[in-house]
Amino acid sequence: MNIQAEANRLREAEKNKQSIEPLTDTFPTITVDDAYSIQLQQIEEKIANGATVVGKKIGLTSKVMQDMFQVKEPDYGHLLDHMLHIDGEDISLDSFIEPKLEFEIAFILKDDLQGPGVSLIDVMEATDYVVPAFEVIDSRIKDWNIRFEDTVADNGSSARAIIGGHPTPIETIDLSHLGMVVYRNGKLLDTATGAAVMGNPCRAVAWLANALGKYGISLHKGEIVLSGALTAAIPVHEGDTFTADFAHVGSVSASFTREGDAK
DSSP states (O other): OOHHHHHHHHHHHHHHTOOBOOHHHHOTTOOHHHHHHHHHHHHHHHHHTTOOEEEEEEESOSHHHHHHHTOSSOEEEEEEGGGEEETTOEEEGGGOSSOEEEEEEEEEESSOBOSSSOOHHHHHHHEEEEEEEEEEEOOSBGGGOOOHHHHHHTGGGEEEEEEOSOOBOGGGSOGGGOEEEEEETTEEEEEEEGGGTTTSHHHHHHHHHHHHHTTTOOBOTTOEEEOOOSSOOEEOOTTOEEEEEETTTEEEEEEEEOSSSOO
C-alpha cells in the first residue's frame, strides 16, 4: 500500500464529491498506524496549500456511535480553518457527499496539552472555556461502509464544525451531568447528558492528548477540541434546521440548504 497514493485518492474524493471503496476492502492488512499516516499526509498537504489547523475532533467516544460503526475505541481528526462555521449559519449541502450531524461539547484551550500522561485534571486546568457545537461528518468512503481504519484515514470522517453558545468556564459546570436537548425543524429529536462521552468529556480530551502524543503531536493553546458526539449521528437533508440547547452553556443551531455556497 502506498500512503501517498491513498491520501491522494481521499483528497480527490473529497474535492470531487465522489466516494471510493473502503480502504479496508482494497487493503485488508491496513493497520491503524497506516490509517493515521494517510490522514496526516492529507493534512500536511492541505497546510502546504494554505490551510491552518485550528483544532482537533474526537470521534466514536459514545457507546451509540461505537455501536453505529461497530468499533470499540475513539479516533481523531484535524479541524482546519475552512471547516469552521458560526452559530446560525446556512450551510450548503452541495459541499458534502452524505452528511450526518453530531451534537458535541467543544473545549477551547488556554494551555498546551502534550501526552503521554495527560489526566482529566490536566484537561480541566488547560481549558479556557467550553461551548456547544455541531460537527458535520461526511464519509469519503462509499455508503458509509467503514471500519475503524477507514474513518481514521478519512480524517475521522470530519467535514465541518459549528460553534455556538456562550463561553463558559469549565470549573463552573459539571460536564458529566450537563443536559442537552436537540430539535430538528422545531420538533424534539433527542436528549442526552455529557456522561455519554466516556463518562465525562474531559476524559475524551485526555485520551486525545495522550493518543496524539504517540505521534509527537500536541494540543495547542487556542485550539478547539470537539470532544465527541453525545448521541447517534443524524442524517442531514435539504431544508433541515437543527438546534441543540445545552444547560448552562447555551445553544447552537444551523440550517442546511442546496442553494449554492453557505452564507
